[in-house]
Amino acid sequence: MKEEFNIISNLIEENTRVLDVGCGNGDLMKFLQENKTKDIRGLEISKEKVQNCLSKGLTVIEGNAESDLKQFPKSSFDYVILSQTLQAFLNPELVINELLKVGKKVIVTIPNFGYWRVRLQLLFKGTMPVTENLPHEWYNTPNLHMCTIKDFYNFCSSKNIKIFKSIALKKSRISEINKSNLNYKNLDSHLGIFLIES
Amino acid sequence: MNKNIDTKKIIISNPLKLDCGKEINNFPVAYETYGELNSEKSNAILVFHALTGDQYVSGKNPITNKDGWWSYVVGENKPIDTNKFFVICANVIGGCMGSYGPSTINESTGKQIGTDFPIITINDMVNAQYELIKYLEIEKLFAVVGGSMGGMQVLQFVANFPDKAKLAIPIACTSSHSAQNIAFNELGRQAIMADSKWENGFYSNYKLNPDKGLAVARMAAHITYLSEKGLQEKFGRKLQDRDSLRYGFEADFQIESYLRYQGSVFVDRFDANSYLYITRAMDYFDLSKQCKGNLSDAFKETKTKFFVISFTSDWLYPTSENREIVIALNSIGADVGFVEIESDKGHDSFLLDVPSFLKTLGDYINSTYKVINERRI
Structure with a gap:
């Protein structure tokens, strides 16, 4: 988690306006508030988590990204963050479009379904993968649309979404993703982090 | 009602022009305070009461001898801790606990004003209470807080005085009284x-x-x-x-x-x-109409931080109506948090012992107070 927070924090300029979509208990918000910017908001669907955030004094709205991002004006945030949540939406494409409208820049992180440990489970065990990063069983997972680093990379190019920066994370090792190492990073990373713009 | 109880009261001498067109002056506003105002005057919270409330938020109400109407929320070691905050609450004009209302005695006739009293609005109530804040010489309130009609007053207060409160917490309310209301x-x-x-x-x-x-x-x-x-x-x-x-x-x-x-x-x-x-004042309340249909305009000048709260089982001022306030604030990029609290106690939830409400409200107020003081806004 800490590594991901650091990478996200490094992608953000100081004293900018940030929205964390699916902010959970507000750990990333708190981290950014201490390190980068005071002007940070959150959107979260779980009542309990919203209450936890508010208890910490974080400005969070209870709501659903798929229906409630609309209410924010165009480009009203310098950065919108979607941390490991894209796969849980009914319509990820719609959410990405909404994020790109609301934020001047968007940071998306995705648990990589192309990671070799994930692939091996399906290949050798013949069961849906369960890993540290993807701890759910097939019957109770909130993840509806799993994708790989390569899937997201290709999605961006097919939709003419500009990728400013793409970073791969394996344990605590950080590396850049580019066109030539895409297949390798897709195999050897558990998390992909993308800074994009419409 | 006006019984012989020693209520704190100020007489507002400035003329107040009411929405109905009439003007009132030299009228009483009764109020109560709890806790101490600190030397920087940065810990004042103005609480607005609901339809049948009064200035006796906490402690014993001297008229009914019952607990104050918001005893779960305001008091020593309560979510709004009077060891820390200076809490002010005034009886609304139109009310019957000492502020100017239909049961006030008209000195020239020696009789109650009755229905000769002018029609008042939420806007008039808020403007009258602003005079009290001036009298107490508080330049900027830390927070304005209220539920139901109190929440409407919170919204109207920020709309009228965009730089007079750092934090606004409207609870279980609406920006416009519905047909059902x-x-x-x-x-x-x-x-x-x-x-x-x-x-x-x-x-x-x-x-x-x-x-x-x-x-x-x-x-x-x-x-x-x-x-x-x-x-x-x-x-x-x-x-x-x-x-x-x-x-x-x-x-x-x-x-x-x-x-x-x-x-x-x-x-x-x-x-x-x-x-x-x-x-009647509640029925006339329609903040978006005051801004020609665009509720966001009511708040466009404000730097006030908002926290909107609704309750799942409140069908009088349902979550959807509270959410409209959030949407209006979001659409102008205002600083707004929102949560719907799970409770089966209906609209009255904000007055009752609903632990998740009390905890969230208390934690939020206290941590925001800390953050704002650290930032020295």
Whole structure:
């Protein structure tokens, strides 16, 4: 988690306006508030988590990204963050479009379904993968649309979404993703982090 | 009602132009305070009361001898901790706890003003209370907080005075009274006015009180403050002090007895004309209309931080209406947080012991106070 927070924090300029979509208990918000910017908001669907955030004094709205991002004006945030949540939406494409409208820049992180440990489970065990990063069983997972680093990379190019920066994370090792190492990073990373713009 | 209790009171000498066009001056505003104002005057919280509330937020209400109406929220070591905050609450104008209202004695006639009292609005109430803040010489409030009609006053206060509060917490309210809200209020008013003892509002001249009408108004309104589930769980079809139905119109059921009791205790502490005037003020409340249909415009000047709270089982001011306030604030990029609290206690949840509400509210106020003070805004 800490590594991901650091990478996200490094992608953000100081004293900018940030929205964390699916902010959970507000750990990333708190981290950014201490390190980068005071002007940070959150959107979260779980009542309990919203209450936890508010208890910490974080400005969070209870709501659903798929229906409630609309209410924010165009480009009203310098950065919108979607941390490991894209796969849980009914319509990820719609959410990405909404994020790109609301934020001047968007940071998306995705648990990589192309990671070799994930692939091996399906290949050798013949069961849906369960890993540290993807701890759910097939019957109770909130993840509806799993994708790989390569899937997201290709999605961006097919939709003419500009990728400013793409970073791969394996344990605590950080590396850049580019066109030539895409297949390798897709195999050897558990998390992909993308800074994009419409 | 105006009994001989030593209420804190100021007389506002500045003329106040009311929305109805009339002007009032030299009128009383009764208030109460809790805790101490710190030397920087940065810890003041103005609490607005709801329809039948008063300035006695916490401690013992000296008139009813019951706990203050927001004792769960305000007091020592409560979510709004009076060891830390200076809490101010004023009786609204139109009310009957010492502020200028229909039961105020007109000095030239020696009689109550009755229905000669001008129609007042939420805007008028807020403007009158602003005079109290000026009198207390508080340049900037830390927070304005209130539920139901108190929440409407919070919204109106920030709209009128965009730089006078750092934090605004409207709870279980609306920016515009709905047809359903107006309908229930009209039912209550008609009950009062149908009481032959109402005498067109001049009952006090005849030493009468339309208590039956007022009790019915309270009974009807009380139902709207609860939820169907809450009622069913608490009362169901349980019988009152009897084993079987009596085949008559006495209070066979506990719910009947409960409502009758609520009606009867209410008439001892509340003035029927005040009930008419205050419900009318609520019905006239439509903040978006004040801004030509765009609610966001009401807040476009403000740097105030907002925290909106609603309750799942509140059907009088439902989450959807609270959310409209959030949407209006979001659309101008205002700083707004929002949560809907799970509770089956209906609209009254904000007055009751709802632990997740009390915890969230308390934690939020305290951590925000800390953050804002650290930032020295």
